[in-house]
Amino acid sequence: MNDLYQHDITVSNGGAIRIAGVDEAGRGPLAGPVVAAAVILNVNEPIDGVNDSKKLTAARRDALYDKIIAAARHGIGVSTPEEIDEINILQATFQAMRRAAENLEGQYDLLLVDGNQYIAGLPRQCQKTVVSGDAKSASIAAASILAKVTRDRMMEGYHAQYPRYDFAKHKGYGTKLHREMIARHGLCPIHRKTFCGNIISQIDLFDGKDG
DSSP: OOHHHHHHHHHTTTTTSOEEEEEEEOSSOSBSOEEEEEEEOOTTSOOTTOOOGGGSOHHHHHHHHHHHHHHSEEEEEEEOHHHHHHHOHHHHHHHHHHHHHHTOSSOOSEEEEESSOOOTTSOGGGEEEETTGGGTOHHHHHHHHHHHHHHHHHHHHHHHHSGGGOHHHHTTOOOHHHHHHHHHHOOOTTBOTTTSHHHHTTSOOOOSOOO
8 A cells, every 4th residue: 555545545534535636737728728637536446656747757647547447436627728818827727627627427525636726616615735745645646647648648639630730749848949949930839929919029829720
């Protein structure tokens, strides 16, 4: 039994309290959605290898994604680039987390939320924040894996639509390559315009004909 599962066993009083971990992926990129996941694990039947998604290789995340999907109740929530621009990234993240919780395939008593902020729009008494939760809680770590893999796969799909931006490589993050592609080609429909203002200040905005 690793420490992440032991954390959740303690919080859940040995499984008497039904807990769900919630985490997100994609708050910082210049393009693409923010994706959240909620996961209800059976804390008494650990999935070997569950850990903070940032500590895993892409291949390991993919393998664990399949195991979590098969063994755990889960829900996914997405906020689009348009929503991020309209309501800001913090509110869009809360929105994705609410959608993930709403899409859960089972009932929960307590949401373990990665970070130090409660999810706006959900009852606070049903939430517990866990700073660096993806490194402490198995449920949050599992959610981090589902969110990360789901978003990465979405960005690979966008790469097929907008190949000149190389989304499959950088997943929309503000790498040197990505910034150069924005400077060269302008914005495409999945760019977060509120995130890209400094980059595009000297160039024309996307005119609807790029690809």
